[in-house]
Amino acid sequence: MTDEQSRAPYLERWLAYLAEGVVPFSTPGHKQGRGAPPEFAAAFGAGALELDIPHDGGTYDTHLPTDPLDEAERLAAALWGAHDAVFLVNGSTTGNLAALLTLSRPGQPIVVTRAMHKSLLAGLILSGARPVYVVPEVDEETGFLLDVAPEAVERALQAHPDATAVAIVSPTYTGVTSDLRRIAALCRAYGVPLFVDEAWGPHLPFHPALPPAAIPSGADLAVTSLHKLVGALTQGALLLVSGDRIDPARVRAAVAMVQTTSPAAFLYASLDATRRRLALEGESLLARTLELAARARSALGAVPGLRVVGPELVARRPGAGFDPTRLVVDVQGIGLTGLEAKRRLRRDFHVAAEMADLLSVVCLLTVGDTPETIDALVRAFAALADEACRRGERANGDPLVRLLRATGPIVAGAPQVLTPRDAFFAPTESVPLDRAVGRVAAEPITPYPPGIPVVAPGEAIRPEVVEFLRAGIAAGMRFNGASDPTLRTIRVVSA
Numbered sequence: 001m002t003d004e005q006s007r008a009p010y011l012e013r014w015l016a017y018l019a020e021g022v023v024p025f026s027t028p029g030h031k032q033g034r035g036a037p038p039e040f041a042a043a044f045g046a047g048a049l050e051l052d053i054p055h056d057g058g059t060y061d062t063h064l065p066t067d068p069l070d071e072a073e074r075l076a077a078a079l080w081g082a083h084d085a086v087f088l089v090n091g092s093t094t095g096n097l098a099a100l101l102t103l104s105r106p107g108q109p110i111v112v113t114r115a116m117h118k119s120l121l122a123g124l125i126l127s128g129a130r131p132v133y134v135v136p137e138v139d140e141e142t143g144f145l146l147d148v149a150p151e152a153v154e155r156a157l158q159a160h161p162d163a164t165a166v167a168i169v170s171p172t173y174t175g176v177t178s179d180l181r182r183i184a185a186l187c188r189a190y191g192v193p194l195f196v197d198e199a200w201g202p203h204l205p206f207h208p209a210l211p212p213a214a215i216p217s218g219a220d221l222a223v224t225s226l227h228k229l230v231g232a233l234t235q236g237a238l239l240l241v242s243g244d245r246i247d248p249a250r251v252r253a254a255v256a257m258v259q260t261t262s263p264a265a266f267l268y269a270s271l272d273a274t275r276r277r278l279a280l281e282g283e284s285l286l287a288r289t290l291e292l293a294a295r296a297r298s299a300l301g302a303v304p305g306l307r308v309v310g311p312e313l314v315a316r317r318p319g320a321g322f323d324p325t326r327l328v329v330d331v332q333g334i335g336l337t338g339l340e341a342k343r344r345l346r347r348d349f350h351v352a353a354e355m356a357d358l359l360s361v362v363c364l365l366t367v368g369d370t371p372e373t374i375d376a377l378v379r380a381f382a383a384l385a386d387e388a389c390r391r392g393e394r395a396n397g398d399p400l401v402r403l404l405r406a407t408g409p410i411v412a413g414a415p416q417v418l419t420p421r422d423a424f425f426a427p428t429e430s431v432p433l434d435r436a437v438g439r440v441a442a443e444p445i446t447p448y449p450p451g452i453p454v455v456a457p458g459e460a461i462r463p464e465v466v467e468f469l470r471a472g473i474a475a476g477m478r479f480n481g482a483s484d485p486t487l488r489t490i491r492v493v494s495a
């Protein structure tokens with residue numbers, strides 16, 4: 001790694017503020033902790049609050065010759081192999097909004113994965129673009145979401161030659177990556193930029209055993225959450241611009257529209273320090289994480305009734321990949337739903353998993369794990385399995401699997417009547433679920449699992465969707481985005 005990557009210009013300037021003994025008459029109003037609630041200051045640490053300073057007027061001020069943010073972002077761009085990098089302080093959410101404001105035009109088609117995070121949907125509403133959804137492959141056996149097939153992207157581009165861009169999510173929440181090289185090549189052939197929501201892949205460029213990352217695979221724009229997996233503070237993320245099909249100035253203008261005007265300097269400092277650590281030690285840190293993940297996989301796989309999902313999920317999908325640091329533990333064999341297993345892991349064993357669906361529990365292994373944390377995880381799962389088996393608990397897996405398998409076909413056929421923006425701004429009314437058939441949805445309904453919006457604003461609601469939602473409620477699915485989470489009623493565009 002080059003010498004310049006061993007510098008952390010933002011971190012240094014942030015620390016220099018403290019040494020300078022500044023008397024602040026600026027935000028934040030707690031004035032280095034003196035005005036903060038004392039019990040909070042005591043819990044957080046006085047030293048930490050002294051360093052909660054602003055960027056403008058703090059780490060950067062007009063009397064200083066340079067803005068350390070410029071240098072820190074340049075170093076991040078160089079490390080990720082991009083032309084430009086923008087530090088984000090409200091997670092990849094901000095990057096997704098800015099990406100869609102950059103890449104779409106009101107009323108014009110944009111090819112978007114249907115398995116989008118809700119911030120991509122918010123970007124569609126802000127921009128007014130007309131989404132052409134591509135639906136990822138779904139694993140036959142488990143119902144897990146897989147990759148977005150390059151063939152599906154090509155079909156969408158052929159059918160919509162006026163599409164302004166392609167936007168996909170890779171890796172998925174459960175660690176599956178798409179064949180980004182082929183998708184990027186297709187985008188080049190059709191003359192459209194590729195945006196990858198790589199929120200779950202900030203570590204990918206730093207170890208050869210991990211699937212290829214978005215920018216080196218040819219993406220033009222990518223967002224990645226450094227806070228999720230590689231040691232940055234919560235909310236720290238990066239928006240990366242590559243190639244010459246996207247104007248970095250437009251990307252920056254879009255970020256400036258949706259990001260706070262009061263970024264916490266400590267978030268920028270954390271991104272800068274994380275970039276330096278990844279540059280200097282990324283490969284060895286990830287080698288250790290991968291080793292711990294392998295150990296956890298084999299220990300959990302040896303617990304009767306548990307199955308740890310692995311790369312076999314994508315074995316028949318050429319070009320797709322799997323991130324082995326994502327521990328997806330199928331708990332059907334111990335007679336619990338994933339949701340119940342997650343709840344008990346926390347309540348009875350004080351182990352907090354990342355998420356759960358009907359069949360599995362997802363745990364993230366990161367550069368912060370140690371042999372001790374892995375042992376705690378394995379012990380908790382083993383005790384949970386033992387307890388559940390002794391009680392003879394039986395979740396009826398078959399209907400759950402059938403329900404999960406139904407998701408792909410259900411979302412694939414949804415007729416788009418209005419753009420998400422037109423549906424969002426239209427006059428709306430709440431109707432009982434039974435009476436929603438044929439109406440145009442005004443809100444997204446996203447069941448967990450597997451996180452694909454079964455209903456997106458602007459789509460006509462079909463009878464099979466209503467049936468699916470009813471079965472989902474009965475099976476204990478939870479719904480995100482609906483104004484009535486019980487789904488007794490849903491919001492539709494007024495007739």
Ligand SMILES: Cc1ncc(COP(=O)(O)O)c(C=O)c1O
Pocket residue numbers: 090091092093094096116117119169173197199200225235237
């Ligand atoms: C695929 C995907 N994209 C974007 C985001 C948003 O990331 P953040 O929480 O960093 O804003 C998430 C969050 O979980 C996500 O799963």
